[in-house]
Amino acid sequence: MFEKTFHATHPAMMAGASNGDLRDRYLVTGLFRAGELVLNYSHGERFIIGGAVPAGQSLTLPPHSEPDSAAGQPLLSRREMGVVNIGGGAGSITVDGERFEMAPRDALYIPMGSRDVRFEGDSARYYLLSVPAHRACALRKLSLSDITPMRRGSLETGNDRSIFQLILPHTCASASLCMGMTILEPGSVWNTMPPHVHERRSEIYLYFDLGEDDRVFHYMGHPDQLRHMVMGNEEVVISPPWSVHMGCGTRAYSFIWAMAGENLDYNDMDVKDICQLC
Numbered sequence: 001m002f003e004k005t006f007h008a009t010h011p012a013m014m015a016g017a018s019n020g021d022l023r024d025r026y027l028v029t030g031l032f033r034a035g036e037l038v039l040n041y042s043h044g045e046r047f048i049i050g051g052a053v054p055a056g057q058s059l060t061l062p063p064h065s066e067p068d069s070a071a072g073q074p075l076l077s078r079r080e081m082g083v084v085n086i087g088g089g090a091g092s093i094t095v096d097g098e099r100f101e102m103a104p105r106d107a108l109y110i111p112m113g114s115r116d117v118r119f120e121g122d123s124a125r126y127y128l129l130s131v132p133a134h135r136a137c138a139l140r141k142l143s144l145s146d147i148t149p150m151r152r153g154s155l156e157t158g159n160d161r162s163i164f165q166l167i168l169p170h171t172c173a174s175a176s177l178c179m180g181m182t183i184l185e186p187g188s189v190w191n192t193m194p195p196h197v198h199e200r201r202s203e204i205y206l207y208f209d210l211g212e213d214d215r216v217f218h219y220m221g222h223p224d225q226l227r228h229m230v231m232g233n234e235e236v237v238i239s240p241p242w243s244v245h246m247g248c249g250t251r252a253y254s255f256i257w258a259m260a261g262e263n264l265d266y267n268d269m270d271v272k273d274i275c276q277l278c
């Protein structure tokens with residue numbers, strides 16, 4: 001049921017890794033295909049990373065296919081999920097009969113125990129992230145207009161951006177998923193500058209709102225041994241807990257960040273000084 005399984009990696013595996021090795025280990029592509037629901041699996045925090053593009057049809061979360069003890073059970077029987085509509089048009093998500101209209105950039109938190117989850121919409125594109133959960137929190141829709149963003153950076157330093165915390169304890173209760181969206185102002189290109197590491201959580205970035213010919217130069221690895229990966233629109237990068245994660249685009253863009261691990265504390269991060277990087 002998973003298109004690809006991404007394995008957990010050791011920091012020592014960065015030495016000698018080719019650009020192709022990095023892309024194979026950390027880059028998730030092909031998530032958004034018309035008429036399909038695509039799921040990938042990462043052993044880092046056991047994230048499921050997916051995309052659903054209904055293109056006029058109705059797409060449903062599949063049940064577990066294995067092991068035998070779980071086969072046929074709902075995918076979210078022991079998991080929670082965050083969804084964002086990154087498409088240009090509205091759609092709807094129906095969870096066990098409760099229907100939510102999903103305007104572009106709306107998010108939905110779907111709790112553990114949800115059984116029937118359907119995605120619809122002609123031009124909606126849903127980004128899906130799921131992690132194991134130990135409790136069921138409330139099903140909840142979140143719109144950017146309900147959230148006061150954190151403003152960070154400046155146009156002068158090319159990193160003027162708004163950080164919307166969609167799923168965090170003060171906005172939406174979850175068992176272990178943290179999720180948000182960061183939107184860069186026109187003329188700004190750097191995200192997460194200065195960068196940070198958080199040993200107790202892994203993080204996943206999805207870059208979007210880029211043109212077809214635009215790219216983000218995403219940096220990862222140990223702060224004093226940075227590597228980069230060239231990423232296009234609607235591509236995802238997995239950041240292990242030992243890795244920085246930051247990027248510079250050829251124009252302004254947006255990205256969705258999602259984390260899980262030891263805690264739900266957004267501020268549990270070790271911010272690096274730019275002079276520490278090389």
Ligand SMILES: O=C(O)C(=O)C[C@H](O)C(=O)CO
Nearest residue numbers: 161163182191192193203257
């Ligand atoms: O632009 C930023 O800065 C971010 O959005 C950083 C992410 O929220 C993050 O990496 C949280 O750990």
Ligand SMILES: [Zn+2]
Nearest residue numbers: 196198203245
């Ligand atoms: Zn981070």
